[in-house]
Amino acid sequence: MITVAGLGVSGRAAARALAARGERVVVLEAKDDHRLRAVAAELAGLGVEVRFGEAARPPDGTTMLVTSPGWRPGHPLLVAAAEAGVEVIGEVELAWRLRRPGAAPWLALTGTDGKTTVVRMLTAMLMAAGHKALAVGNVGTPIVEAVSGTSDVLAVELSSFQLHWARSLAPHTAAVLNVAPDHLDWHGSMEEYTRVKGTLFERAGTVVYNADDEAVTRLAEPYSGAVGFTLRVPRPGQLGVVEDLLVDRAFVANPADNAEELAVLSDVRPFAPHNVANALAAAALARSYGVPPGAVRQGLADFVPDPHRMETVADVGGVTYVNDSKATNAHAAAASLAAYPSIVWVAGGLLKGADVDDLVRCAAPRLRAAVLLGADRDRIHAALTRHAVNVPVVEVPGQDTGVMDRVVTEAAGLATPGDTVLLAPAGASMDIFDNYLARGEAFARAVRRLAVRSGGAEE
Template sequence: MGGWHLMDLQNLGRHSSWDGVRAVVAGFGVSGAAAADNLLFLGAQVTALDERVDVDVERAELLETLGATFRLGEGSTAVLPDDVDLVVTSPGWRPDAPLLAQAAARGIPIWGEVELAWRLRDPETAAPWLAITGTNGKTTTVQMLNSILAAAGKRTLAVGNVGVPIVEAVMDPTPYDVLAVELSSFQLHWSSSMQAESAAVLNLAEDHLDWYTGSDAMAAYARDKAKIYHQVERACIYNVNDPQTEQMVIDADVQEGARAIGFTLGMPGVGMLGLVEDILVDRAFIEERATSAAELCTISDLASPAPHFVANALAAAALARSHGVSRTAIRDGLIAFRPDGHRIATVAQHNGVTYVDDSKATNPHAARSSLAAYESVVWIAGGLAKGARFDELVAAMGGRLRAAVLIGADRELIAEALSRHAPDVPVIVLGDGETGADSIMERAVAAAAELAQAGDTVLLAPGCASMDQFANYGERGDKFAEAVRRLGG
């Protein structure tokens, strides 16, 4: 290591002198650029490394004029420089990446942007963090929570894995009242100091098993998710219908007085939020919770009645209630909230068939949640499975399928699961043929339209990542919508 001892680094914060700290920023994406920028501002010596050359060139040039060093292009991250005190890594980097493995071997601390941001909060004005993770629904829930907090008159921001990098938010000269923080398992992996005011794990299912490898991959993924509950101050929010999330709370080392609060799509017990018929209710944050529940809003107040959407609303409401937000603000915030595109978005109706874009369903758990919202579905699925399996999904949802149209690199994986667990469901497997994004989705939508009957939903819920055939899940959803519109002239 360089001139800084490990002990000195552990004490570095917003008002410390960073002069002489030699920091390597691994990856110059959105979070990496924010980290490099603010480390420079604090007085550190910064070297930024990235295998890509198509980074934010304008920002890189500006930081270079301020004293940063850049190494970009193939091979630039293979070797860690000699004089390094600290590595700040982008979340997508796996621990076995050569640069990070070298840092670990040399005993150099590795922080993620979340760890850096937590340390850079101003102790005088630091906004509490309401943190959310889970395999699916993170972004929607964080945006719902942000809408609720805004309705309560708070100066708030959705940050982390969505929106603004957390480092930029904590370094803002005008302090926020509270931050709604979305955290991926990757971000949590590189975090150790964070202590959220309240935190929620929405669900846990197979995902990112191309990042977590080995026989205990799923356990490692779960361990990283569970870190969100570390030293929580007020409330650990868990999914009553997902026992793994409750076990994480039971195992967590929290601050004295922190409560375990469940959310459920059933009738809530004491200390939970849930449903009474079509009403979202609070039986956790009211004085009379032993005998009654308080209305928050109705399902019809929400942008979608889909079960997973309602569950997200309950989780967001639980976090807001733990922060002291009124029931009126919960209702107002949820009424005002509209999800981003490509999340259970109805595109059109033709000949009695509804066409729904849920391109954001990029893993089997998300696709299963989406399928559960509809009675009779022609399912368009496929893409890059990232090591996930589809047997559990098909076994649970096969009864809802009118037919399936499969595309993408891992289409046969889904076809095999369908043949095992839903052998009577008609399946069309589209080969690469015409490989353009337009043509593949055009063929998929046309095939689905042929199979659909009045009252059915043609649902794009791929259960897979998109990068084999599309730039991203957004382009995939856009191509679906364009093909649907052409279908109706």
């Protein structure tokens, strides 16, 4: 019998896949509501038993436990399973084991930030080259469903949670985009978080790394033939930038003497230095799979950025309002802040144990003011007091979702024509909102209401 921990997207996908292979499956779910009961009823039709309520140990007869990625290693159920000699794996590891002979290769990537953007850019490049490609993993289709599909190549986004429970992945190509403090409350330390990210390289056919990120470069050092990407002029074996061109000096016949033009900087949307790095990472993954230069550029043209990522909401009175709610950690917020010259910064949320002093120190010259909300707003305020002493700061208390209207009103009062009011929270959203999507939508709605009160806006 195989036990599945959690009835979320990955848990139910794992249960369906196992049941389809004739396994006896029991799903354990601590929460109990109408929606989950409906999912349980659907799974019951496949022969899957769902047990609701907290479980401190796996059911008798369990030979393997498949955990949802968000469950911490110290959860009593997982600890009890390990102590009983039951193997604990995640949905990603299960998917790898369930692949059929000749299955679609994986082009896999991880990193603190930019994963979804890169995997969508990569998928667009693969499709432009004529491949039947699918974005899977931490975005899109659960991997355990995709491995039984008809795609000829999978673009796989992996979080550190997923990698923690994956032990035998051997992707065609593996990329680590960046490593910065995040999820330290889950992993316990920066060292462990970094180590887990680096496990993606261990059995990869080709290693792709961010040559501008010191921690990632160290992770790639043991692997000969590793391919770097950089915002500088590339050395042989790298992809990089020459004047306004994205160029490849890795996947060419003679990297020492030759370079291949892939795209121009204006092909990258939205344009920002970190997004150019995202485009280069996607290009390196695509080129490792034989995608020609023309398809790389076409893929960038076809790519549609996801919402809540440096998304311009409106221009109101000469002030641009930008929604980057997906900037859920300091590293992502720093990249967003670096893209604008004069900013009223909207920040706050759950910092997840991360420090924001370096973020504030680097951003200080660009900040005109800051409006803070959420549970850890006092920590950001303290950093601003230390490193941006002349920047006006307004704290907006409240845990109700209507707090964003008050935030936007305060930001509008601080901004002058030419400024950007930038939602780049540097923290997770769950202190007030269901997720970063809900936070970004609340910001956008508040901006649009402001525009109506102000007599219109330019979209």
